[in-house]
Each structure stands twice: as structure tokens, then as C-alpha cells.
Amino acid sequence: MQLCYSKQRLKAADGKKIYNDADSKSTAVLATKIDIGSEPDMTTSARRSLAECLHRELYSETIHNKMYTGNAEGLVLAGENARVPILESKIDGLQEQIRDLDSRFSKLQSEFDQLRDQGDVRFTVGYADIRNRFLSTYRRDFMVIKPDEVREVREIINKGNSAAHNGSFKADAMLYRPEGFSDGYDRHIPPRTDRDTFERLYGVDPSVAEKIVYRQTIELLERHATVCASARYQPTDMFEEKFKRFIRALKDTDYARDYLDIQSDQVLELLSAHQEFRAASEGIRWISQDTKEHS
Known part of the structure; x- marks a missing residue:
């Protein structure tokens, strides 16, 4: 309920003037405690206890720019309720900050992974020979190759005489780059064209490796x-x-x-x-x- 007041100055418990606006309203709040029992008994007890509150001293207090009038317990309850929206707003702000930090962390983690991958590739021409050997060995042993490919495949395998036992997604994908590879001196390795080999091994086309x-x-x-x-x-x-x-x-x-x-x-x-x-x-x-x- 709301308590109207006009043409009067309300005073707080300490006697200080707190309001002087004839058109304003104060929210009346009474709070009391009763014993737990059946619903009819608690309803009767609540009516009796609240009626008794009206015969005791009431106070008026401004809580977050709103006027409340009631007993001490009621004003405490009003203060707690008034703080809820403020706390919710603070929580929303903190959650937004957490989401922003999560996004920034994910971005930094991805950038770190990319840098680590670039460092792991170690893409000299010698390493490209090894990765070429891995792909060509798979093509020789597990796929059907044309007769005119046999010699080329054998040469690639022999050139990469260091064993390439394991897959290396980023490094192998780089072997399919259209520009091929050069060591900065005289050697240049042309791009591989057997994209089906890469896809059979890794499930995707080498062109999506950057993603x-x-x-x-x-x-x-x-x-x-x-x-x-x-x-x-x-x-x-x-x-x-x-x-x-x-x-x-x-x-x-x-x-x-x-x-x-x-x-x-x-x-x-x-x-x-x-x-x-x-x-x-x-x-x-x-x-x-x-x-x-x-x-």
C-alpha cells in the first residue's frame, strides 16, 4: 500500500526533515514475524500482528531516492528489496565483462595456436621433402596410381629418406599451396596436385587448412x-x-x-x-x- 502525505514535513527517526513535496507519495511497509502453522492460523496471526504494528512508532526513510514509511523491520526489508535491481545490474555488468574477457582469451589462444603451428611447421625444403614422402608413400601403398606416376612417386619417396611416420596437418597442407616452395636459393618444390590424397588422410581439402x-x-x-x-x-x-x-x-x-x-x-x-x-x-x-x- 502507499501512504499519501501533503502539506506536512515528514521526519526520520532522528528528527531530520526528509521530504517536503505535497504531490509525492511514500510506500508504506510493515513487516513482522509470526509462528508457522496452518494457513488460516497464519493469516489470523498476520492480521493481528500487523494491526499491532500500526500502534507502534513508525518511521520515514529515503531509500535509493524513494520514500518509504513503516516500522523498523519494514524499512529493513524495503532497503533489501531496493538493492536487488542494483545488484542485478552489477551482476549483468560483470557477466558482460566475463564474456568480453572470454572472447579476448579465445582470440589470444587462437593467435597463440597459430603462431605455435607456424613454429612447428619448420618449413625448409628438406622438411618439405619429408612431408612429400609421407603423402607419396600413402598414395603408393593405399591408392591406385597410374603407371606414368610410379617413377615420380618413387623419386619423391627416395628424396625424403628421413622417415615421416606421423601426420602433420598444417605442414602437409602447405605442400598444396599454388606457389609451391623455395629455399631462397636455387631449389624450388612445385605444389602437389593430388588433393584427393590429402582429403583421404585428413578428411578435408588442403585449401581449408588456414581456417x-x-x-x-x-x-x-x-x-x-x-x-x-x-x-x-x-x-x-x-x-x-x-x-x-x-x-x-x-x-x-x-x-x-x-x-x-x-x-x-x-x-x-x-x-x-x-x-x-x-x-x-x-x-x-x-x-x-x-x-x-x-x-
């Missing part, structure tokens, strides 16, 4: 490439099925990043696909030398 910067995504792509290109592993149908689902989800989100760290309906499928493929990849069997000799 994929999330380290956890790259690790899974490299895991698939390593398993597929090595006779030391025995990939399963489940392994390939989960990988294809992961690639579909990755493409559907336009190669989203940080999806393991955010709560969003848009990346739920990608998050699930990531977890399932990781679990499937961890179950891949290592084929021992004894197993190969008796197979």
Missing part, C-alpha cells in the same frame, strides 16, 4: 592420417564411421574453434562427434611384427 586453427581438431585429423598411412595400425569400420561424422559436424559449423570450452547448441553435434571419434581412435589396435609375419 582450422583449433589444436584439438588438428590433433584428431592428424591421428586419422597417422593411423591410415601406417601399416602398424589396424583401423576399424567404427573408426572410419566416427571420423566421417566428425568431419561432417566440423564442416556444418564452418570449422568452429573452442567448441570444447563453450556451451552452445550450435556445437553440440560437433562436441559429441569429437568425443566419439577420440574414443574410437584410442581403441585402434597396434599390429606387432609377429602379427604381420603370421598374417
Whole structure:
């Protein structure tokens, strides 16, 4: 309820004048405590207790630019209620700051990952020879190549005599850059044109490698490439099925990043696909030398 007052000066408990506006209104607040019981009993007790409050001394107080009149308990309650919107506003401001910090952190993390990837590539011509060997070995052992390709593939493999056992997503993608590579002196390596080899290994075209910067995504792509290109592993149908689902989800989100760290309906499928493929990849069997000799 609201208590109207006009042509009078209200005084606070300390006797100081607090208002002198004939058109203003003060919100009347009474608060008291009663014993818990049945609803009828509590209703009766509340009426009796509130009526008794009216016969006791009441006070007027300005709380956050609004006038309240009531007993001491009522004014305390009014003060607490008046602070709620202020606290909510502060919380909203803090949440906005947190979102901004999260965004800045994600950006910095992505930039850090990109710099780390660039450092990891170590793209000298010698390293390009090694990565060329990895791709060409896979093409020779697991794909059908034309007779006129055999010599070229053999030369590439021989040139990269340092073993390239594992996948390297960023480095391998760079081998497909249209401009090729040069060591700054006399050697130049032309770009690879067998994009189907890269896609069979990593699930995506090398042209999208620049968009994929999330380290956890790259690790899974490299895991698939390593398993597929090595006779030391025995990939399963489940392994390939989960990988294809992961690639579909990755493409559907336009190669989203940080999806393991955010709560969003848009990346739920990608998050699930990531977890399932990781679990499937961890179950891949290592084929021992004894197993190969008796197979």
C-alpha cells in the first residue's frame, strides 16, 4: 500500500526533515514475524500482528531516492528489496565483462595456436621433402596410381629418406599451396596436385587448412592420417564411421574453434562427434611384427 502525505514535513527517526513535496507519495511497509502453522492460523496471526504494528512508532526513510514509511523491520526489508535491481545490474555488468574477457582469451589462444603451428611447421625444403614422402608413400601403398606416376612417386619417396611416420596437418597442407616452395636459393618444390590424397588422410581439402586453427581438431585429423598411412595400425569400420561424422559436424559449423570450452547448441553435434571419434581412435589396435609375419 502507499501512504499519501501533503502539506506536512515528514521526519526520520532522528528528527531530520526528509521530504517536503505535497504531490509525492511514500510506500508504506510493515513487516513482522509470526509462528508457522496452518494457513488460516497464519493469516489470523498476520492480521493481528500487523494491526499491532500500526500502534507502534513508525518511521520515514529515503531509500535509493524513494520514500518509504513503516516500522523498523519494514524499512529493513524495503532497503533489501531496493538493492536487488542494483545488484542485478552489477551482476549483468560483470557477466558482460566475463564474456568480453572470454572472447579476448579465445582470440589470444587462437593467435597463440597459430603462431605455435607456424613454429612447428619448420618449413625448409628438406622438411618439405619429408612431408612429400609421407603423402607419396600413402598414395603408393593405399591408392591406385597410374603407371606414368610410379617413377615420380618413387623419386619423391627416395628424396625424403628421413622417415615421416606421423601426420602433420598444417605442414602437409602447405605442400598444396599454388606457389609451391623455395629455399631462397636455387631449389624450388612445385605444389602437389593430388588433393584427393590429402582429403583421404585428413578428411578435408588442403585449401581449408588456414581456417582450422583449433589444436584439438588438428590433433584428431592428424591421428586419422597417422593411423591410415601406417601399416602398424589396424583401423576399424567404427573408426572410419566416427571420423566421417566428425568431419561432417566440423564442416556444418564452418570449422568452429573452442567448441570444447563453450556451451552452445550450435556445437553440440560437433562436441559429441569429437568425443566419439577420440574414443574410437584410442581403441585402434597396434599390429606387432609377429602379427604381420603370421598374417
